[in-house]
Amino acid sequence: MRMKHGVRFTFAFDRASRTATAALIASLEAVAGDDPSCTVRAVLFERLDEIDFDTALVEFVCMSAMTSGFPGRAEALAALKARRAGAFRSVIGWPHATGDPRGALEAGFDYCCAGEGEETIREMFELAASGRDAAGAGGVFTMRDGGVAGERRRRAVDLDEFDALPGRTRFPTYIEIGRGCMWGCAYCQTPRIFGRSERFRSPARIEETVSRYARWGMTDFRLLLPNALAYGSVRPGAPEPSALEEMLGRVRSSCRGGRVFLGSFPSEVRPDYVTPEAVAVLREYVSNESIVIGGQSGSDRVLASVARGHTVDDVRRAVDVAKAGGFRVSVDLMLGFPAEGPADREATFDLAEELGGRGARVNMHFLMPLPGTPLAGVRPAFLSGDERRRLDGLAQRGIVRGHWRRQEETARRWLDREERSRDA
Ligand code: SF4
Known part of the structure; x- marks a missing residue:
């Protein structure tokens, strides 16, 4: 039998990428349990420069980034390469790299993992352990002969397998x-x-994880789903309260005394899924006192322009239903959509004010045109001085909070950077 090469994966993570990192470590651990040639370690991103490398191992350093954090990842990689050239191969994954593999590779990463990583990272291990190039794994892009080579995975992972x-x-x-x-x-x-x-993890699989971590002393269980009330849903806009109840009931009973969170940051709830039945289930099982509803804009025209699939009135109705069901409510709104004119923006400010009058808080965001989306590279409508002053006034009255100033600046810097690199 051919000897396998020892392979080590080092995951550099921060708070934002912790959940994605957990999924990859979990996937590799299942392999490493039976195969000592696979080792895994995780390190906080800011401590990346302290790690050592073993020349007897094939070393991979894996990072992940959202678009706003990508320049920082590229700088950290350049610094590590300057000190430890040739000691490791670098891998970048997560939303930014998935949306723009070429840009990620041109920034200096050896491999870009596009899409879901659980199967890809296992294939990378198998290839590297047998002395082959990890670029052969499905979903991995790399530079070859001056061009980008690789293919996206066709099959979505079955979450219950991981x-x-x-x-x-x-x-x-x-x-x-x-x-x-x-x-x-x-x-x-x-x-x-x-x-x-x-796709949803089955209640049994979720319960297994919760039970194990409860035995390990975890007390707060924060459940993550892009649209929190959609668990088990099979039709657009129609929650499945019975599926939600089965899952939440099993979670609760497997962490007695623990606290369960769903529908609060970073999961949010689409307004069209906020029904009295779904809210009643949530209220019975979760510990969060507030839920976050994705409202996005006070203008129906703008909502239609970004294919949200709900109206401003749906947001008003959802706030009332959630409050009647016993929750405090935060509503996420966003500014900067390309189709947004001054009147649309006024409508968003008016909606914030109205929701504030109904006892809701508004989290105000500014659009980041993300790679891989239809808005990639499109310049947002930046705020005027009067608009900033109106927002500041709403913030001073405690109606609006959020990081819209910083997000607007980040979007501006990112687009300037993109335009400079296109012109170079
Ligand atoms: S913003 Fe829209 S597309 Fe994205 S997770 Fe929420 S509902 Fe889905």
Whole structure:
């Protein structure tokens, strides 16, 4: 039998990428359990420069980034390469790399993992362990002869074949209970990365993870789903309260004394899924006092332009239903959509004010045109001085909060950077 090469994967993670990292470690751990040639370690991103490398191993350093964090990842890679050239192969994954494999590779990464990583990372291990190039794994892109080579995976992973959290190492974070989204909002990477069919982990599989981590002392269980009330749903806009209840009931009973969170950050709820029945189930089982509803705009014209599939009145109705069901409510709104004119923006400010009057809080965001989405590279409508002043006034009155200033600046810097690199 041919000797296998020892392979080590080092995952550099931060708070935002912790859940994605957990899924990859969980996938590799299942292999490493039977195969000592596979080792895995995780390191906080800011401590990446402290790691050592073993020349006897094939070393991979894996990072993941959203678009706003990508320049920082590329800089960290350049610094590590400058000190430890040739000691490792670098891998980048997650939404930014999935949307723009070429850009990720041109920034210096050896491999770009596009899409879901659980099967890809196992294939990379098998290839590297047998002395072959990990670029042969499905879903991996690399530079070859000056061009980008690679193919996206065709099949979505079956979530029940993989643990949400590592089963050997304690790595607590959000528990991903489903993936994909049947909606296609123009600014959102989720359906473009994970597909438009929604897949859910089974209640039994979720319960297994919760039980194990409860035994390991975890007390807060935060469940993650792009559209939190869609668990088990099979039709657009129609929640399945019975599926939700079965899953939440099993989670609760497997973590007695623990707290369960769903529908609060970072999961949000589409307004059309906020029905009295679904809210009643949520209220019975979760510990969060508030839920976050994705409202996005106060203008029906703008909502239609980004294919949201709901109206402003749906947002008003959802706020009332959620409040009547016993929740405090936050509504996510966003500014900067390309189709948004001054009147649309006024409508969003008016909606924020109206929702504030109904006792809701508004989280205001500014659009980031993300790679891989229909809005990639499109310049958002930036705010005027008067609009900023109106927003500041709403913030001072406690109606609006959020990081829209920083997000607007990030979007501006990102697009300037893109335009400079296109012109170079
Ligand atoms: S409903 Fe939410 S997750 Fe789905 S596409 Fe729209 S923004 Fe993305």
